[in-house]
Amino acid sequence: MATSAAQRFGRRLASSVPRRRFSSSAAAAAATGGSAVQRTQNPSLNLCSAINQALHIALDTDPRSYVFGEDVSFGGVFRCTVGLADRFGKGRVFNTPLCEQGIVGFGIGLAAMGNRAVAEIQFADYIFPAFDQIVNEAAKFRYRSGNQFNCGGLTIRAPYGAVGHGGHYHSQSPEAFFCHVPGIKVVIPRSPSQAKGLLLSCIRDPNPIVFFEPKWLYRLAVEEVPEHDYTLPLSEAEVIREGTDITLVGWGAQLSVMEEACLDAENDGISCELIDLKTLLPWDKETVEASVRKTGRLLISHEAPVTGGFGAEISASIVERCFLRLQAPVARICGLDTPFPLVFEPFYLPTKNKILDAIKSTVNY
Amino acid sequence: MATWLRRTRAVAHYLRRSSGRPSSSRVVLDRQGAPLPAVPPLGSVGIGGAAGRISPAPFPVFSAKRLESTRAEKHLVSVHEAEDDDTVEDDDDDDAQVLDFPGGKVAFTSRMQFIAESAEERVPCYRVLDDYGQQIENDCSAQVNEELAVKMYTDMVTLQIMDAVFFEAQRQGRISFYLTSMGEEAINIASAAALTDDDVVMPQYREQGVLLWRGFTLQEFANQCFGNKVDYGKGRQMPIHYGSNKHNYFTVSSPIATQIPQAVGAAHSLKMDKRSACVAAYFGDGSTSEGDFHAGLNFAAVMEAPVIFICRNNGWAISTHTREQFRSDGIVVRGQAYGIRSIRVDGNDALAVYSAVREAREMAIKDQMPILVEALTYRVGHHSTSDDSTKYRPMDEIEYWKMSRNPVNRFRKWVESNTWWDDKKEVELRNNIRKQVLQAIQTAETYEKPPLSDLFRDVYDTLPSNLHEQESQLRETIKRHPKDYPLDVPV
Numbered sequence: 001m002a003t004s005a006a007q008r009f010g011r012r013l014a015s016s017v018p019r020r021r022f023s024s025s026a027a028a029a030a031a032t033g034g035s036a037v038q039r040t041q042n043p044s045l046n047l048c049s050a051i052n053q054a055l056h057i058a059l060d061t062d063p064r065s066y067v068f069g070e071d072v073s074f075g076g077v078f079r080c081t082v083g084l085a086d087r088f089g090k091g092r093v094f095n096t097p098l099c100e101q102g103i104v105g106f107g108i109g110l111a112a113m114g115n116r117a118v119a120e121i122q123f124a125d126y127i128f129p130a131f132d133q134i135v136n137e138a139a140k141f142r143y144r145s146g147n148q149f150n151c152g153g154l155t156i157r158a159p160y161g162a163v164g165h166g167g168h169y170h171s172q173s174p175e176a177f178f179c180h181v182p183g184i185k186v187v188i189p190r191s192p193s194q195a196k197g198l199l200l201s202c203i204r205d206p207n208p209i210v211f212f213e214p215k216w217l218y219r220l221a222v223e224e225v226p227e228h229d230y231t232l233p234l235s236e237a238e239v240i241r242e243g244t245d246i247t248l249v250g251w252g253a254q255l256s257v258m259e260e261a262c263l264d265a266e267n268d269g270i271s272c273e274l275i276d277l278k279t280l281l282p283w284d285k286e287t288v289e290a291s292v293r294k295t296g297r298l299l300i301s302h303e304a305p306v307t308g309g310f311g312a313e314i315s316a317s318i319v320e321r322c323f324l325r326l327q328a329p330v331a332r333i334c335g336l337d338t339p340f341p342l343v344f345e346p347f348y349l350p351t352k353n354k355i356l357d358a359i360k361s362t363v364n365y
Numbered sequence: 366m367a368t369w370l371r372r373t374r375a376v377a378h379y380l381r382r383s384s385g386r387p388s389s390s391r392v393v394l395d396r397q398g399a400p401l402p403a404v405p406p407l408g409s410v411g412i413g414g415a416a417g418r419i420s421p422a423p424f425p426v427f428s429a430k431r432l433e434s435t436r437a438e439k440h441l442v443s444v445h446e447a448e449d450d451d452t453v454e455d456d457d458d459d460d461a462q463v464l465d466f467p468g469g470k471v472a473f474t475s476r477m478q479f480i481a482e483s484a485e486e487r488v489p490c491y492r493v494l495d496d497y498g499q500q501i502e503n504d505c506s507a508q509v510n511e512e513l514a515v516k517m518y519t520d521m522v523t524l525q526i527m528d529a530v531f532f533e534a535q536r537q538g539r540i541s542f543y544l545t546s547m548g549e550e551a552i553n554i555a556s557a558a559a560l561t562d563d564d565v566v567m568p569q570y571r572e573q574g575v576l577l578w579r580g581f582t583l584q585e586f587a588n589q590c591f592g593n594k595v596d597y598g599k600g601r602q603m604p605i606h607y608g609s610n611k612h613n614y615f616t617v618s619s620p621i622a623t624q625i626p627q628a629v630g631a632a633h634s635l636k637m638d639k640r641s642a643c644v645a646a647y648f649g650d651g652s653t654s655e656g657d658f659h660a661g662l663n664f665a666a667v668m669e670a671p672v673i674f675i676c677r678n679n680g681w682a683i684s685t686h687t688r689e690q691f692r693s694d695g696i697v698v699r700g701q702a703y704g705i706r707s708i709r710v711d712g713n714d715a716l717a718v719y720s721a722v723r724e725a726r727e728m729a730i731k732d733q734m735p736i737l738v739e740a741l742t743y744r745v746g747h748h749s750t751s752d753d754s755t756k757y758r759p760m761d762e763i764e765y766w767k768m769s770r771n772p773v774n775r776f777r778k779w780v781e782s783n784t785w786w787d788d789k790k791e792v793e794l795r796n797n798i799r800k801q802v803l804q805a806i807q808t809a810e811t812y813e814k815p816p817l818s819d820l821f822r823d824v825y826d827t828l829p830s831n832l833h834e835q836e837s838q839l840r841e842t843i844k845r846h847p848k849d850y851p852l853d854v855p856v
Contacts, residue, residue, distance in 0.1 A: 064638075091637050094668075096664065097660075097663050097664060099659075101626065101656055101660050102626045102660030102661065102663065102664045104626075105626025106633070106668075108626075108630060109628055109634070110631065112615070112630070113634035113635070132620060132623065133626070136618065137618065137620070142823050143824050144606070144608075144616055145597075145608045146596070146598040146608070146616075146823070147599075147822075147823045148609065149608065149616055150826070183824050183825070207826055282830065282831055285831070286830070
């Protein structure tokens with residue numbers, strides 16, 4: 001069906017809402033993340049190298065910036081912090097004692113003094129001791145002080161998500177807990193080039209941010225990453241694949257699974273629009289709404305358990321805004337409501353076929 | 366078995382005698398059955414000058430160097446009771462062996478020794494003034510001249526009166542909540558006096574005297590308590606949650622102990638910026654049970670952060686007495702567990718608090734290290750206006766501390782003994798302050814509350830679209846149902 005440019009690319013709203021971005025998706029393999037190919041040849045990097053590059057740039061461009069956490073000094077358990085301590089010294093890149101509440105508390109204090117504090121939590125599964133500092137302190141620091149103080153320079157990085165063998169405590173996706181906290185931002189990149197730009201944005205954004213890195217993609221995702229210093233906008237979702245029959249929304253590693261489902265669906269004559277949310281809090285409702293107005297159908301997919309997952313927030317908000325336009329119930333293809341299992345991981349995860357089945361049943365509703 | 370046991374005990378006994386110090390929780394006897402002299406355990410740190418020296422200890426007096434881990438062996442404590450007889454030569458060879466582990470060298474011993482759960486004697490408490498305000502050691506007066514002493518005293522009185530009047534204002538329903546620092550005026554004012562304006566203060570919530578010392582006015586205090594439109598906090602938090610960036614006093618938050626690890630991060634910043642300043646983190650006895658206390662002190666030691674941890678051990682965490690809070694000898698003994706130099710001070714002795722914090726600050730900045738100061742005191746007031754402490758402690762105990770152990774009176778006697786104060790000045794001061802506080806309250810009450818838009822701002826640095834939307838919706842709702850909303854908040 002014909003759609004106007006306004007419908008396809010969305011309307012511009014009040015000036016406080018940033019303009020949506022659209023990038024053409026290369027029909028490339030899922031692992032590469034789907035960015036447009038650059039004219040000049042940029043080196044290919046995997047996700048942890050891209051993050052490493054971002055950290056090097058961040059520390060290089062601001063002498064009052066710091067990177068710290070467990071084991072970051074020798075390069076980190078995922079090698080994301082390689083070379084930083086040697087280059088910038090032990091005062092700026094250092095190991096901390098094994099204590100997440102201390103890491104985040106320390107980071108808040110450092111940021112409150114006007115520094116950029118990049119705190120690493122070794123696995124998102126271990127972020128919970130720091131939950132009080134994040135929710136009660138970091139998120140409220142500016143508001144409660146009447147804007148006399150802020151810890152905007154704080155960025156907390158943590159690897160999250162399934163890795164194939166992680167079990168309960170090396171696979172969790174805790175983003176939903178943090179999306180419920182006014183005052184912080186939650187950002188999740190899908191690919192190396194996205195990660196570099198988003199991480200640099202987060203580090204320089206004047207708000208405390210939790211940045212979840214999909215550990216599955218640390219080595220698996222490889223793409224060309226521009227070498228220069230660049231940032232990508234926060235709170236702007238990206239349509240990474242255009243379509244007309246159904247809107248799919250996801251983030252992080254799950255997008256590659258969803259993209260495969262979109263390819264398969266295309267073979268069955270279903271045209272899928274795929275959106276990378278990128279920032280979960282505050283999230284870009286306008287882009288998703290514009291897409292659903294076009295397609296009339298919505299499917300959300302995330303690894304985290306379905307109940308109370310962030311998909312519920314997206315679903316409720318879109319139903320509020322697009323109720324009469326919707327042709328079918330909003331579908332959520334997510335992790336099961338169980339702790340993340342080891343042997344049963346393939347059963348637990350929202351797989352391509354689960355998504356594909358849901359695409360078909362939604363379209364045929 | 367018996368022989369082994371006797372020999373073990375004898376060796377333990379021998380060691381104690383040669384080091385001159387028993388530290389078990391039980392009295393230790395020498396060969397003749399007389400009790401061995403008790404001295405402070407776990408090493409002592411004598412500050413340069415007569416002022417700070419603890420009672421005679423056989424240990425090396427503190428030197429400028431940090432204590433090294435290899436010296437820890439000297440502080441091992443034997444628990445076994447004294448036994449006589451038996452020679453000890455057999456074990457000398459074992460003692461000479463030294464083992465290398467990741468943490469450093471440790472001496473090898475074939476005697477099984479457990480460190481006692483507590484020392485025989487508690488860590489003594491540094492004080493300069495006796496209960497009657499007379500100086501014990503004659504070396505502090507030079508540090509506190511008339512101008513400083515009078516400012517300290519008048520601020521203590523101001524704090525007392527401010528607390529009393531605000532407390533009453535809550536009882537009258539004029540403010541929703543209040544929390545006094547009664548009994549802790551010396552800790553508040555004297556510690557603040559020992560810091561400079563460049564030092565960053567990260568309070569818990571019972572340190573309004575520190576803010577007062579730095580120049581926060583009675584009007585500014587009242588504005589926050591009323592949450593009016595000139596409150597720096599923009600009416601967002603309960604009363605007493607003061608904060609002032611121009612006074613380097615971070616905004617109070619209710620969660621306990623969260624400021625402690627934050628203080629270490631702030632101190633690291635000062636260190637890296639090469640500032641001649643430190644952070645002073647305040648907290649109570651209850652705070653030390655929180656994980657953040659452990660996190661903060663451990664980080665501070667590892668980071669070698671210039672931070673002073675000031676613990677107001679006032680005996681109570683709401684209704685929980687310290688006996689139900691911890692079983693260590695207060696908080697001071699925990700410092701060494703983290704590798705932090707510590708001191709216990711009489712928190713009701715303004716001069717002692719002043720001297721100790723001065724010294725702590727100098728060490729923190731010059732040597733770039735954390736210091737722990739435990740100030741012993743008593744929480745004379747209720748925990749807050751939401752508490753009636755007579756429900757869990759006797760009235761006469763409160764009265765005793767309020768009258769006989771009053772830190773303000775005690776300091777007043779010292780100031781008067783120097784002829785820097787008198788009754789006439791006292792009456793004048795109290796009348797003036799009372800009038801000023803009442804005026805501040807009246808003025809604060811007349812201000813409007815902050816505008817509705819302040820509900821939505823400062824969640825982030827800029828207003829996100831969801832809050833923009835919610836504000837519009839709320840304004841619509843207010844138009845439809847104005848009676849649901851208070852009249853003193855401009856919409």
